[in-house]
Amino acid sequence: MSSPTDSNTNPLIAFSQNLADIVEAVGQSLVAINGQRFPCSGIYWRDGLIVASEETIKRTEEITATLPNGETAPITLLGRDRSTDIxxxxxxxxxxxxxxxxxxxxxxxxxAIAVGRDAERGLFVSQGVVSTVxxxxxxxxxxxxxRFIRLDLNFYPGSGGSALVNAxxxxxxxxxxxxxxxxxxxxxxxxxxxxxxxxxxxxxxxxYLGLAMQPVYLPEALIAAFTLNTKQGLMVVNVESQAPADQAGIMLGDVLLKIEDTPIARLREVQAYLEPQNIGKTVTIQLIRAGALQNISLTIGESGRSK
Structure with missing residues (x-):
């Protein structure tokens, strides 16, 4: 007769062992990033490259990583993107x-299995479920x-940058x-x-547009006069000198309604047009100026270049 502790007949033991094996295998590609205000993990993503959560990185010089064998190695920040936290x-x-x-x-x-590495304690694991996709x-x-992925599990110190591992x-x-x-x-x-x-x-x-904007509600009279299908727009509160918006003729007080045929009532709807592939593209912006509806052509610039 098989013993209750026999992994061949007890599915819980088999599951537990498989989980431990997965964590051990993934752990060989995980590091602890040192020299930060808070501990964080990193993943050896490609040959010579480690990825981590950008929000955990406060220092950019004299950074080291604790490797799976316990040794410490210097690492150099290659680049960071706050908008995607990478x-x-x-x-x-x-x-x-x-x-x-x-x-x-x-x-x-x-x-959902979150696996990270701590410089002093080594590997750590948190198990839960994927709550939203x-x-x-x-x-x-x-x-x-x-994709939007939200987890339901414990987030321990150092979990920033930890790996989400599937079954x-x-x-x-x-x-x-x-x-x-x-x-x-x-x-x-x-x-x-x-x-x-x-x-x-x-x-x-x-x-890059060179605009500062804030959402505003449109007067009912304007909505009726222009047969608008939106109740909100974005009012321009600042225009940078020589920026693409300035060169296109956009002025303080203009209320932007559309880019191309897409209504823009929130800043995120403008940001959707600012992906790298749209740099240099000319778009039509519909706006209200001094009670009149106008269309203006604007060529999207590139952030990081001199304006």
Whole structure:
């Protein structure tokens, strides 16, 4: 007769052992990033490259990483993108490249395994579930995130940048904190896209208008007069000299209604047009100026260049 502790007949023992094996395998690609105000984890994503949560990176010089074997190695910040919360480091250390699943079909209720590394205590794990999976979204800074993934698990010190691992043992992204201390995952597809750009340029140059705007409600008389299908617009409160908006003739007090045929009532709807692929593109902006409806052509500039 088989013993209750026999892993061949007890599914709980088999599950526990499989989970431990997955954590051990992923852990060989995880580092602890030192020299920061708060501890954080990093993932050996590609040969010579470590990715981490940008919001955890406060220092940019004299940074080291604690490797799986306990040794400490210097790492150099290659680039960072606040809008997607991604930082990339170069390292001379050689670790196994993590197994990545950028196409996995996560569902609410799937097992969520967060694996990180602490410089003193080594590997740590938090297990929970994927609580929400949604479509692409934009961060408060306008960064395009390919999928919305929210987790229900404990977030320990050092969990920023920890790997989200699926039941197959592949990494589907890294974990970070969102609004109201929610736990979100930056998916692998987003990480790959941003890493490509940071490796090539060292930064993410996005579209640039040179405008400061704030949402405003439109008077009912204007809505009726122009048969508008929106009750809000974005009022211009500042125009940078010689910026694309200034060169296009946009003025203080203008109320922007549309870019192309898309209504813009929130800043995030403008940010959607400022992805790198739109740099240099000429768009038509519909606005209200002094009670009159106007269309203005504007060529999207590039952030980071002299204005």
């Amino acid at each position: 930082a990339v480091f170069k390292t001379e250390a050689s670790l196994p490249v993590v197994s990545i699943d950028s196409d996995g079909e996560l569902k609410a209720g799937n097992l 949604g479509d692409s979204w934009r961060s408060s800074l306008g960064g395009y995130i390919d 197959a043992g592949s990494v589907v992204g890294f974990n970070t904190t969102g609004p109201r201390r929610s736990i979100l995952t930056i998916p692998a597809a987003t990480i790959n896209r941003v890493v490509d750009q940071l490796v090539e340029k060292g930064q993410i140059n996005r579209g």
